[in-house]
Amino acid sequence: MAKLKWGMIGGGEGSQIGPAHRLGAQADGLFEFAAGALDHRADLGRDYAQRLGIAADRAYGDWQEMLAGEKNRADRVDLVTVATPNSTHFEITKAFLEAGFNVLCEKPMTMTVEEGEEIVRVAEASGKICAVNYCYSAYPMVRQARAMVGAGEIGKVRLVVTNFSHGHHGDATDAENPRVRWRYDPKMAGVSGQFADCGIHALHMASFICRDEVRTLSADFASTISSRELEDDAMLNFRMEGGTVGRLWTSSVAIGRQHGFDIQVFGETGGLRWASEQPNQLIYTPVGGRTQIIEKGEGGLHEDAQRLSRVSIAHPEGFPLAVANIYCDLADAIRGEVREGLPNASDGVRSMAAVHTAVASAKDGGVWMDARPPMFR
């Protein structure tokens, strides 16, 4: 099979997200890095792209130039990854979808719910793929968890509890560090700090594994470092459409938690537990039985978990290959074999609605509110 052609917007030299996407797209030999507008400083972006092996005529100065250049080529890129600053995701994603490109957009897909709904409509109208990079959902054992829920192996889900709490912004003396400060500044981060940044991954995963959507929520936000305008710690209670009770804690001042992303799902006939720092194991307890350790790569896993494992049991696979799994699913989808687990524009707009609802609820003393985008009510 010939490699698909791939382009990226953003992810310039020195960024952290650029290498993650390049590795994700290339690790399995599925995509050729064919085009890019990698930096908002046009010259630097063109130069860096060429150093990464992109031909000079596809090393673009900005995304508009890339759109113009690619859309008329016979060998146009099969997929565009949008890894620019958050506030630009909407217009770039929209423009490329409208021009008939498949898009993988970094999270958050948009800054507002209205924009998110527009992307959903544009994507639908275009017939193209609009994926959002909730890459944790592509760990094999997360897929296994989702498949087990789908197969009824833990019964109807009663309760989901998830945390994404680290401590890397817990040093008040470092709070003015520009790499930290912008996250708590509404002018740059939008309406929410830690919840929009990390918590939203956890909320997506709750929906992803439970195969259900958030209907209502109540939130409590705190700025434990008082100079912060936006929250650095948040708690959400929620209810899903099917009645599942949800709890979500997210924090950036939880000193000692390194990554701190985990999820527990409790159903009528069993419980599941997964943690991103030990992603190759899924802990399963049947009601009344003993806790079992399900290993990535063991025999008898659900198909989706097996398919996304590369090396044999107990050879750990980590975060970069979870990103690569998103690209595997995208390559399949581009070739016509749609993977149902791939996060899409609907997930993106639901996240945005949850963020805005949580902000409103927290401001109003934790009152319960409808968390769905209007288009999904």
Next chain:
Amino acid sequence: MAKLKWGMIGGGEGSQIGPAHRLGAQADGLFEFAAGALDHRADLGRDYAQRLGIAADRAYGDWQEMLAGEKNRADRVDLVTVATPNSTHFEITKAFLEAGFNVLCEKPMTMTVEEGEEIVRVAEASGKICAVNYCYSAYPMVRQARAMVGAGEIGKVRLVVTNFSHGHHGDATDAENPRVRWRYDPKMAGVSGQFADCGIHALHMASFICRDEVRTLSADFASTISSRELEDDAMLNFRMEGGTVGRLWTSSVAIGRQHGFDIQVFGETGGLRWASEQPNQLIYTPVGGRTQIIEKGEGGLHEDAQRLSRVSIAHPEGFPLAVANIYCDLADAIRGEVREGLPNASDGVRSMAAVHTAVASAKDGGVWMDARPPMFR
């Protein structure tokens, strides 16, 4: 030193709590089991007490008989443990305090806030010890955590997150089992199920380690097994007097969690983590530094942690000896050396106030409420 004399009310043959108290009182050779009214069936209680080595004249048929018998003896018991059904704690504790006995009351100390306040007043008037068995607080490494907070080793506490979530009531087909059902029946359990039963230990520990008290709270309760009138899953957000943000999750349907009691405390300069299933380690991370494992029995622990360790480093000590530590503190207190960490009637009434406030908040959509007993506002 002569042994102190100890009596117990409740804890009859076949009960789980009786052996725990007997071991706790006798393990260190501090107390002699001298009197008891062990069963509401008078004959059985008298017989069992004698089989346990209590003299016939101090093997009582009920607590009133025991009170009458003991109060005029020269060698009256130095301490009475109240381990009867919850609804009787108030009257028994009150009566023994008024008669000049030291009391260790099982939790909950009372069923209402008013009763709790009365116990506080009676205890104060009596000049006697009224302790409540929040025994988790007596694990050496919990004492170490409290001492570290007190010594400023993690700075001002910003955030405390605690869980007490197990899955032992997660089997709906077993929900009518009498040993399970009463806990969710308001006629027997009172206003709250899982929160009053387990969550309250976690809330006490948050106060205990943070050295602060809960001021306001907001709660979300759920009966995930729908036949239950009382909650089997609850989430509390709270604020302490000093501004610390609190999160508490408690559940009895978290299948796969065996005990599931843990606490994380995050301050300005460090974080702490402790879990009751690995009680001999305290995990500590200084801000900007590496996570360290503090071991029970290592050199340089705070005095209270050292004092309550019996065997050397890495020889685990478990739950029964945490109960025994409460008795150690009681023996010291009876002999005049008061240990500041011993949970007392104030802790008991604060717990009751938190339970009633949480119930009210959960019923009212999670509205924030003052959680303090009126006497402490």
Next chain:
Amino acid sequence: MAKLKWGMIGGGEGSQIGPAHRLGAQADGLFEFAAGALDHRADLGRDYAQRLGIAADRAYGDWQEMLAGEKNRADRVDLVTVATPNSTHFEITKAFLEAGFNVLCEKPMTMTVEEGEEIVRVAEASGKICAVNYCYSAYPMVRQARAMVGAGEIGKVRLVVTNFSHGHHGDATDAENPRVRWRYDPKMAGVSGQFADCGIHALHMASFICRDEVRTLSADFASTISSRELEDDAMLNFRMEGGTVGRLWTSSVAIGRQHGFDIQVFGETGGLRWASEQPNQLIYTPVGGRTQIIEKGEGGLHEDAQRLSRVSIAHPEGFPLAVANIYCDLADAIRGEVREGLPNASDGVRSMAAVHTAVASAKDGGVWMDARPPMFR
């Protein structure tokens, strides 16, 4: 049931082993501490015994006095614990057995194989109990492991691998500390250092769980701190009577290992893993299946594991209660219900033979030798 009467020799004020035995004997209310010769300084011993509640006429100045005093009493002690320096175990144990007392001897039971064989013969002739304090074997989950092997749940045992390696003697600058130094001085410790001190517990446990005895062994000893005459690190390979392959590593310079005692048992149809720092779990993997966590206190444990648990599932029980379990078994045995798991004089002499054989093998370049006491060849 009236309490049994218990006496101790050694375990004076300030010793570590004295409190462990007192707690072990008294925790469950089975024994009354009735007599003692607690210190080689007669006055101190008598005084301390009385402060611990022993009557003046049974607070003895030395073991000979205690033997003389007790043997003619109608209410003589039912059990004597020998917790004196190692080199005195033989004569004291022998004398008390010959006088018709039940004895619990601290390990090592003797210093030579010949002495050990004599104890076996004396015990047999006396008809009395001679137990040796291999207390790790009394953890409930160790008993569960032994029972599972006995029930064939892992098939024929192919391989046992055990470690007892800590790092508490790893500081060369502390090597002259008298509390450390004697262990590596043949004049005080005998022929072996770390293996005789710690490794022998592991070797006993291998036999205990596998229900088999060591037949041959090959050893490699090292004094990694070169000033030490005896080994501070040792490796044994061995074969059991039934052909099971054994591996045993023991060290006192393994800095970072706190207790470091664990065992893995691999059979034809499954594997087991237990570690003394998390003693309440037994890890079990059926061949071709998933790893399961067996919890102390769960339903369906083997009888011996259930009997020796005090509190419910996931309430940890630790080392002091393992010692107490030895006393539980002793109380039963004294009353006529013999527990087959109780370590006895045969275990004691086998250990001695293994120590002497390992020393000889290590000196001779690891040559394989018969490790059995002559009486068991």
Next chain:
Amino acid sequence: MAKLKWGMIGGGEGSQIGPAHRLGAQADGLFEFAAGALDHRADLGRDYAQRLGIAADRAYGDWQEMLAGEKNRADRVDLVTVATPNSTHFEITKAFLEAGFNVLCEKPMTMTVEEGEEIVRVAEASGKICAVNYCYSAYPMVRQARAMVGAGEIGKVRLVVTNFSHGHHGDATDAENPRVRWRYDPKMAGVSGQFADCGIHALHMASFICRDEVRTLSADFASTISSRELEDDAMLNFRMEGGTVGRLWTSSVAIGRQHGFDIQVFGETGGLRWASEQPNQLIYTPVGGRTQIIEKGEGGLHEDAQRLSRVSIAHPEGFPLAVANIYCDLADAIRGEVREGLPNASDGVRSMAAVHTAVASAKDGGVWMDARPPMFR
């Protein structure tokens, strides 16, 4: 930087090692997969190579054809990976080195010590890189451990203890499975089974982290499944040139251990612990201090550990990226920046010497033998 050109011999369709090398070589965009002789069935190999994107004229039918085809090209491959059956490694590696290619050879590099010594000489004469794929040594935290030892952070190393013990060949009923059986058949596997297959990784790592070489060893081998001619369980004791004591256990019948590769290094002033199933943490204990968790990606790591991390702290990286790290080092070396940690032909021949010595020692009752290749004595 233009990509380097890479070719592979072996690793055909359905093999496990092929995908691992392709991912390793391509993940970071350093190598272009330019040539291959992927299968001993020439047609299948050519076809598969072309499906993987290799040009038809560089999709070779066997290694001789590839050697002939590549050696005269101006754009000849910069690196050849040899991933063929073990017995062919020697001749292929030798031939490509002699023709002036850089080679990455899968382990074992050769079947005999003599062959290994010849490769060392050929590599030296050629001036080309001859690397051996001891890929575990390229995990960032293994590099950190090696760097810490080099910097004296744990003092002189006294003791190294390593295990590589899994249970995937523990099912005797599966022992005739061809994928398992060949490993214990001397006609196919050579002189050693489990030790040569897995244990040798552990022995290399001991040398790698300790920065020392094995001088003497004593071995105990067992075929716990008696139908096996070669060992499925082995224990080595060894001494390194600098006096360090070594212990190595390897097994394939340790049911319940999934990967089971770990190493502990104990020096005069500290201890280190690493396990391949949690490869992103290195556990460090300074003598007399608390155990610390060193995280991949934390600030202040040694340069080599930092350089080989791709994503930030607590985002796990796994086995495939350890292989990729070998390719990173190779790319650097090809471009002239030699990385001192890259395993080379000397490591390959030392491994072979250890295997043959261990076999001889085990046959001779564990006698200690010189384990060095003659050329390094």
